[in-house]
Amino acid sequence: xxxxxxxxxxxxxxxxxxxxxxxxxxxxxxxxxxxxxxxxxxxxxxxxxxxxxxxxxxxxxxxxxxxxxxxxxxxxxxxxxxxxxxxxxxxxxxxxxxxxxxxxxxxxxxxxxxxxxxxxxxxxxxxxxxxxxxxxxxxxxxxxxxxxxxxxxxxxxxxxxxxxxxxxxxxxxxxxxxxxxxxxxxxxxxxxxxxxxxxxxxxxxxxxxxxxxxxxxxxxxxxxxxxxxxxxxxxxxxxxxxxxxxxxxxxxxxxxxxxxxxxxxxxxxxxxxxxxxxxxxxxxxxxxxxxxxxxxxxxxxxxxxxxxxxxxxxxxxxxxxxxxxxxxxxxxxxxxxxxxxxxxxxxxxxxxxxxxxxxxxxxxxxxxxxxxxxxxxxxxxxxxxxxxxxxxxxxxxxxxxxxxxxxxxxxxxxxxxxxxxxxxxxxx
Amino acid sequence: xxxxxxxxxxxxxxxxxxxxxxxxxxxxxxxxxxxxxxxxxxxxxxxxxxxxxxxxxxxxxxxxxxxxxxxxxxxxxxxxxxxxxxxxxxxxxxxxxxxxxxxxxxxxxxxxxxxxxxxxxxxxxxxxxxxxxxxxxxxxxxxxxxxxxxxxxxxxxxxxxxxxxxxxxxxxxxxxxxxxxxxxxxxxxxxxxxxxxxxxxxxxxxxxxxxxxxxxxxxxxxxxxxxxxxxxxxxxxxxxxxxxxxxxxxxxxxxxxxxxxxxxxxxxxxxxxxxxxxxxxxxxx
Numbered sequence: 192x193x194x195x196x197x198x199x200x201x202x203x204x205x206x207x208x209x210x211x212x213x214x215x216x217x218x219x220x221x222x223x224x225x226x227x228x229x230x231x232x233x234x235x236x237x238x239x240x241x242x243x244x245x246x247x248x249x250x251x252x253x254x255x256x257x258x259x260x261x262x263x264x265x266x267x268x269x270x271x272x273x274x275x276x277x278x279x280x281x282x283x284x285x286x287x288x289x290x291x292x293x294x295x296x297x298x299x300x301x302x303x304x305x306x307x308x309x310x311x312x313x314x315x316x317x318x319x320x321x322x323x324x325x326x327x328x329x330x331x332x333x334x335x336x337x338x339x340x341x342x343x344x345x346x347x348x349x350x351x352x353x354x355x356x357x358x359x360x361x362x363x364x365x366x367x368x369x370x371x372x373x374x375x376x377x378x379x380x381x382x383x384x385x386x387x388x389x390x391x392x393x394x395x396x397x398x399x400x401x402x403x404x405x406x407x408x409x410x411x412x413x414x415x416x417x418x419x420x421x422x423x424x425x426x427x428x429x430x431x432x433x434x435x436x437x438x439x440x441x442x443x444x445x446x447x448x449x450x451x452x453x454x455x456x457x458x459x460x461x462x463x464x465x466x467x468x469x470x471x472x473x474x475x476x477x478x479x480x481x482x483x484x485x486x487x488x489x490x491x492x493x494x495x496x497x498x499x500x501x502x503x504x505x506x507x508x509x510x511x512x513x514x515x516x517x518x519x520x521x522x523x524x525x526x527x528x529x530x531x532x533x534x535x536x537x538x539x540x541x542x543x544x545x546x547x548x549x550x551x552x553x554x555x556x557x558x559x560x561x562x563x564x565x566x567x568x569x570x571x572x573x574x575x576x577x578x579x580x581x582x583x584x585x586x587x588x589x590x591x592x593x594x595x596x597x598x599x600x601x602x603x604x605x606x607x608x609x610x611x612x613x614x615x616x617x618x619x
Numbered sequence: 620x621x622x623x624x625x626x627x628x629x630x631x632x633x634x635x636x637x638x639x640x641x642x643x644x645x646x647x648x649x650x651x652x653x654x655x656x657x658x659x660x661x662x663x664x665x666x667x668x669x670x671x672x673x674x675x676x677x678x679x680x681x682x683x684x685x686x687x688x689x690x691x692x693x694x695x696x697x698x699x700x701x702x703x704x705x706x707x708x709x710x711x712x713x714x715x716x717x718x719x720x721x722x723x724x725x726x727x728x729x730x731x732x733x734x735x736x737x738x739x740x741x742x743x744x745x746x747x748x749x750x751x752x753x754x755x756x757x758x759x760x761x762x763x764x765x766x767x768x769x770x771x772x773x774x775x776x777x778x779x780x781x782x783x784x785x786x787x788x789x790x791x792x793x794x795x796x797x798x799x800x801x802x803x804x805x806x807x808x809x810x811x812x813x814x815x816x817x818x819x820x821x822x823x824x825x826x827x828x829x830x831x832x833x834x835x836x837x838x839x840x841x842x843x844x845x846x847x848x849x850x851x852x853x854x855x856x857x858x859x860x861x862x863x864x865x866x867x868x869x870x871x872x873x874x875x876x877x878x879x880x881x882x883x884x885x886x887x888x889x890x891x892x893x894x895x896x897x898x899x900x901x902x903x904x
Contacts, residue, residue, distance in 0.1 A: 270661070270871050277662040295661055395768055401855045403870070444856070451772050451854025462854075466750050467771070606661075610870055611679075617866075618681045618688075618858035 235517045240265040241287025242272050245365045245502060250530055258524055260517055276301055285518060286505040291335040291602045293361055293505065298349045302505040304358035309519050312526040315543035320363045321355050325594045334426025334599035337363060337501050362522050363542035365534050366501030368592045372463060372473030376487045385416035385493050388470050394448055398462050398471035401452035403613040408498050408598055409472045410436050416495045426601030430608055437612040441619045452617065463488055475538050479577065490585040496597030535559050536572055540589060562588030655877035664874055672878035685858045693842040696781045700838050701831060704789025712797035725794065728787055740780050740848055747771040772854030780852045785841055789834035796830030832898035836891055843887050
């Protein structure tokens with residue numbers, strides 16, 4: 192009985208493998224334009240879980256349409272994602288996680304690196320993810336910069352390679368540069384540095400995010416901008432640096448500098464739109480949400496640079512055979528342009544800009560990526576008007592924004608200590 | 620045989636309750652207790668017997684301060700809800716004559732409860748905010764120059780929202796107890812020459828004690844375990860014990876949260892025991 196079922200499974204695997212090989216050959220040869228629908232006849236499901244930003248239904252639908260691959264998406268918050276990635280490696284095929292999570296997760300051996308020769312658009316991937324430099328003369332940012340966890344020397348390695356190799360740990364999906372949001376109508380002056388959030392003029396009218404790992408970075412940007420301290424690495428502080436940062440925050444809190452600490456997206460939107468705060472930590476979709484209510488809100492570029500974040504798709508270690516081929520095909524489709532255009536239009540950035548460009552109108556490309564004034568109305572994916580003609584994106588072009596990243600979201604060695612001190616700040 | 624059955628009957632009758640309480644109450648608490656001694660990191664929990672979750676919790680000034688803060692909220696909210704609850708129940712039970720009107724008015728009290736807790740809490744924000752209803756009124760009427768800041772995102776806002784949310788938990792049991800008070804006792808007191816306040820103080824208040832005690836248990840346990848009201852109404856500026864636990868849970872520090880939960884459970888049990896010691900609910904019902 193056991194024998195039979197085993198044979199059955201293996202024969203099916205062989206068949207699937209064959210089909211995948213055929214599909215692969217078809218793509219490779221370039222005979223077929225578009226994507227083969229072969230998966231529709233031999234249905235393959237990929238289970239993707241992740242932090243939610245890129246878990247978009249539109250992508251799953253389009254993937255089904257183009258590839259015939261069914262994507263089952265599950266979204267969790269980032270800490271739960273890290274845990275699940277490690278503790279339930281068989282529960283997913285594709286991990287859609289941020290780079291700092293990858294740094295925690297990869298050494299446990301649950302993600303297999305990708306062979307770059309199988310990635311059709313590897314050459315098109317933005318160099319930021321390969322060398323850490325967007326432009327040849329860019330300065331490499333602090334924190335968990337994606338290229339530092341982007342490669343391994345060989346499959347099975349648990350430590351990251353120093354430079355670019357043929358084994359890519361994750362294909363980047365979505366990334367962006369965060370800064371402070373302001374109410375230009377209420378601040379009453381030019382905002383140019385992170386230190387401005389501590390200006391006594393804004394006493395009781397500021398807020399920062401109450402998610403320790405991100406909040407501490409915003410605080411670090413503020414501290415450094417005020418000239419209080421120079422960190423060795425903002426993304427990996429020593430206990431003394433953590434103490435200095437938290438003590439500073441506690442003092443500011445007791446002096447009444449903050450109006451609130453927000454935890455969720457909607458809280459940040461409400462604080463801003465009600466005028467309770469005029470300058471605060473913010474995410475770009477929240478700025479868009481405030482603006483969509485007809486209230487002026489600006490994602491203010493600051494001279495010290497941005498705090499950046501990024502995520503990617505990683506392959507589960509258990510993937511093999513037809514499933515592995517399907518996963519590669521999915522990732523190649525992901526970087527082939529449609530998804531990139533979709534993400535760019537939401538104000539995020541996609542990994543392969545050249546392919547995305549083909550799926551955006553010249554006006555959209557000009558507004559979102561080149562920092563030019565929109566010539567017509569800029570529409571959201573659902574067709575509503577996001578920005579009127581003439582609008583210019585805050586912070587300007589892709590290169591101006593992503594070229595000025597000061598620090599990436601990261602995980603510190605002293606993480607536990609930091610969280611404990613952060614809780615003291617909130618309780619103080 | 621018959622004798623055996625007769626002796627077993629009460630146990631058989633108690634079995635369903637025992638199973639339910641055991642499965643849904645005793646076992647989870649036991650698990651919580653076990654987990655509170657485990658080790659953890661970001662990826663998981665590791666069975667063992669470590670006391671550092673308790674040591675970290677009990678030796679940190681944050682914990683003490685947070686408990687102090689939570690107890691302060693509990694005391695304030697309890698005092699206000701008990702005062703308001705008593706008079707609302709008194710009015711319903713002794714001033715409203717017809718039973719129909721009583722029930723209608725009582726139902727009116729429950730109307731706000733047809734909406735969710737969160738909505739009732741959040742609806743204070745546009746009222747209390749810097750550009751909210753009250754502040755625009757005050758500034759518009761030239762009563763103050765600057766909007767009053769402490770109305771929202773302050774301890775005041777937290778207590779206000781909690782009183783709003785929990786007063787009915789006080790009204791209901793007190794109303795219930797007052798309805799059981801024999802009206803002839805009040806008449807007898809009046810015939811004996813007691814004034815109104817003497818009747819309330821010497822007759823009604825003592826007899827309403829079990830209701831007040833039950834309401835107090837509700838209010839105290841609800842306030843002690845609250846995290847959403849504190850988070851939303853203080854704008855994250857104030858800490859409560861449950862909020863501290865929630866922070867730990869969202870960072871997957873489950874054993875630390877479990878240890879915190881056990882400490883809170885013990886404290887709340889002591890508080891309930893204290894209330895029950897002052898008022899014997901069963902004797903006076």
